[in-house]
């Protein structure tokens with residue numbers, strides 16, 4: 001064996017030793033998507049626009065979330081509630097259009113903190129992968145919770161009340 005080959009041998013043996021050391025250890029990775037990690041209750045995932053206890057949209061299109069958003073990911077158009085729509089929108093002004101660009105969003109949660117109506121919350125839902133960029137602009141159809149599928153944000157609400165002053 002040449003000197004060069006002899007010099008590699010310790011390195012190879014060292015590498016094999018490391019491989020063997022890890023071979024019988026429990027893997028740190030998980031077989032996603034078969035296995036999914038549990039998220040924290042305050043994980044910052046896809047947003048929800050909440051309805052109140054009577055099913056009316058809470059958002060009043062005040063725009064504070066859009067102003068607070070550092071990524072300028074939120075756009076909305078406000079409209080005035082018409083007679084007969086009292087069961088749809090909680091206040092006279094509502095968001096006729098409300099969009100979040102999920103590609104711009106950095107999931108910082110500032111929109112949630114800025115909202116005076118407890119209308120927008122981040123949730124433990126993940127933003128699904130998409131082949132088309134345009135599909136990442138989420139409108140009200142994807143953001144407003146349905147009456148049949150209310151999103152539990154109680155953990156996030158508790159957090160906002162327990163912030164130490």
Ligand code: SF4
Nearest residue numbers: 069105106108109111
């Ligand atoms: S989580 Fe942050 S970046 Fe995303 S929409 Fe809200 S404020 Fe903007």
Ligand code: SF4
Nearest residue numbers: 059060062063065115
């Ligand atoms: S989600 Fe909240 S902060 Fe944003 S426009 Fe609606 S009421 Fe205002």
